[in-house]
Amino acid sequence: MAPMRFRIRRHFLAIGILLPLSAALLIFFASQSDARRDWPSAAWQTDNPSSHGVSSSGLARAESYAAANKTHSLLVIRHVRLIFEKYYPPFTALTAFDGKSVAKSLISIAIGRAVHEGLLPSIETPVHKILGDSRQNASWQSVTVRHALNMTTGIESIYADMIATSDWPAYIRGLPGTHPPGTVWHYKSDPMISSAVISAVAGVNARTYFQNTIGRALGLADFAWGQDPxxxxxxxxxxxxxxRDMAKIGYLMLNDGMWNGDRLLPRDWVANVTFPSQSASRQYANIWAGATPTAITSPPIEYGLGWMCRKLNGVPWDAYWAFGGTGQFIVVIPSLDLVVVRTGSNGPSNDETVFPTLLANIVAAVADK
Structure with a gap:
């Protein structure tokens, strides 16, 4: 029998060999799993709902509700497969829909990409250090990129007045502060400041930057995005x-900013931007949101940094979404590995009902939750 000290030495030698080997195997299998994930950069692969734990009859009930409520398109993705897709004439898979305030969530993603690339040090950076302060407006000395993302700049802009000018960010930056930054949330045009920040640090406007970085990686079709004069x-x-491209954006968020093995957004960025901002502004996460404060009021929406989140009856607690007026939404539910996209033409009066009801119907169809 070998002496105790040699048995101990062999024991630790084995551990020293097995640990790196185990780590290498984990990396290998993780990469194989990632390779088998069939990322939808080129196109979504389709499959039947039942193969992914979703009831076809349950989805049919959700579709009936959607059809009766001015829906233009409805898509459901689970386990990286497009398991349901419906368009209502004259709309088709080729239709480019105006996501309306979904754009706020895209701006949030673009800011995240700029941070990841090192173009923007952090969202705690004061805006005046990026855009300058030629107006010497003292109200802007403490406004950060974070404040612009979660609409707590304390600057009360008026949309109609803004679009009557030739430079929308300059209009907002010329206004005096009404509240100290970070203390009062108000749904307004602060994302224009975030857009100007991207232009300043990237050297191109936000649409071009988004398309050249996020859009190219995800395989998005080149898309139009409005701009000021x-x-x-x-x-x-x-x-x-x-x-389908909206669904890719949701899938990027579902995967914590990873796409096909590449990190496109900072680690934990998704968790940060989908976490409700502060008690003073419980209606806006950090730009994954988008509805007007009067559109969905009970219970109140919580807004992070461009994404909305709140507890909805029949919907898992971890759901969050990009939301645009008249019922455009990209919903992400990590616990169900689920992405839902819906476009439509609801009026403000029924946004509050259609969105949560349709979403709850889809979640109810998931049999293995």
Missing amino acids: SGYTDGNGGALLTS
């Missing part, structure tokens, strides 16, 4: 995307 991308709306 000075060329700043409209941070409030006007991005025209197909429903």
